[in-house]
């Protein structure tokens with residue numbers, strides 16, 4: 155306890171020292187810019203641009219007329235057909251194989267084979283999809299599953315990241331992530347390997 | 363870092379790398395490939411230059427009002443339930459982290475890439491205090507297992523060949539002897555690190571951008587390691603240099619478009635994660651704000667802009683010296699052009715040779731996404747080092763001589779004549795000997811028959 159107190163004191167001291175050093179010298183600021191929309195990328199076909207981008211970063215894209223077609227497509231993928239533990243947060247597209255709400259500790263998710271997540275919107279310029287942490291019982295599901303699928307509406311596409319952040323507005327949940335393609339590494343001699351620590355592959359289903 | 367190293371100048375430190383077979387050209391090629399990918403990305407974004415000037419303006423405004431933005435950040439982060447700590451220097455940063463670990467009786471931590479914790483020497487400090495630290499970024503894990511330091515801020519193991527990684531993994535992870543297939547090795551690392559992730563009691567991450575307006579922060583990775591490390595354990599510690607701040611949430615639009623394109627030539631990293639407060643009521647989020655010389659650097663108008671750096675590594679990938687000499691030759695946490703600007707601000711004596719590890723080609727300045735005038739700053743450092751009297755004897759004497767020469771027309775033309783004449787007669791050994799380092803890998807030019815002055819006088823009409 156005494157140690158704690160001492161530490162707190164020193165933190166306050168350092169806080170003051172740092173802020174003092176920063177405040178003693180006034181530097182004039184150029185002010186903050188606002189991006190001029192007319193200067194920014196605009197795609198004639200944002201959906202096409204998104205699909206091309208996502209494929210270029212290693213994602214697979216499927217167009218659906220109806221969300222439940224996702225199950226048929228996934229069943230043709232061996233590693234899905236043989237998967238034992240599937241967590242789906244998009245029940246209208248894919249059924250879960252067990253009840254994830256029973257799980258309290260994210261460590262117990264280590265054996266999850268597939269996570270099917272819901273995307274809020276997609277970004278044309280870089281193939282990213284925004285996932286809101288609030289839609290997930292455990293954020294670890296996105297990273298711990300061997301394979302990831304994201305279901306997102308193809309009507310929800312923004313052109314670039316400025317629009318993306320404007321759309322999020324003020325972040326309301328403790329976690330949110332842009333996912334663009336499967337996890338990857340090029341740390342061994344610049345050879346690209348898909349499936350680093352997160353998902354080994356990414357399937358994206360674009361619903362009407 | 364707290365360990366004091368002897369002063370080793372850059373050419374000496376680069377020697378083992380440069381003379382190691384084809385290592386240098388191989389390294390050069392690997393980085394040039396990354397630079398090429400960056401160029402391709404930059405050229406497909408029509409507003410690239412517009413983004414760079416906005417990024418530069420945002421960072422200038424941030425550093426100008428850094429104190430206020432930090433207070434705003436602290437207030438908002440605290441309101442979200444995070445605990446904000448302030449560390450004046452590396453030592454205090456390490457103490458704060460250790461204290462949090464002790465408060466939770468933690469012996470095992472998983473850590474994602476953070477140049478700040480490298481700068482603070484956190485790994486060794488924690489290990490000395492009985493904590494098992496696992497770097498989870500693949501490149502960082504490789505260098506950690508080899509007891510080395512990262513040689514690049516984005517590509518920590520870029521100096522290693524796959525056979526060397528194979529050997530390291532054979533020794534530490536039990537992969538097949540002689541196996542060097544990157545896919546096989548990465549798979550082995552995935553398995554090995556999975557178990558570490560599951561056993562980690564606290565996750566430590568760096569921060570790419572802290573947002574004053576919201577009190578949140580963003581971490582960008584390709585591997586998903588920061589996310590796994592921060593979403594499994596109950597306690598997340600994020601270590602952040604105070605210059606990592608940006609004022610508004612919307613500013614992320616500018617920086618997320620620039621960062622990965624500049625760094626690895628990707629349109630964006632695979633994961634761009636936004637953390638706003640702890641995960642839930644049972645979790646803790648600690649944010650450690652670290653100064654460690656940054657507020658002092660802000661006072662220096664010549665080098666202040668170096669605080670704009672978003673650590674993309676583009677200046678290294680393009681630097682003709684870095685590409686050939688390798689990151690370890692800089693003997694500093696951050697190598698390359700930006701490292702050569704930052705390191706002397708910490709210790710100008712120890713790092714006095716770094717501003718000379720530069721051809722002043724200016725390529726770093728051209729690629730820097732936040733428009734730091736890197737080569738101007740390197741030149742400014744040379745002046746500063748001259749002023750501080752830190753130049754080596756041979757540089758000092760030759761500069762003095764050059765200055766005398768250029769100031770006196772008679773002496774200048776005499777020296778010209780002497781040079782032209784003697785070059786014609788001097789035997790090779792007289793110019794190429796061990797005292798003349800300049801001629802180690804160079805031949806002297808053919809002497810011209812007459813001076814320009816002479817030629818001009820003859821041909822003037």
Ligand code: SF4
Pocket residue numbers: 624670671672673674675676677678700726729730731732733734736
């Ligand atoms: S100085 Fe510029 S180019 Fe170099 S790492 Fe920093 S932001 Fe990137």
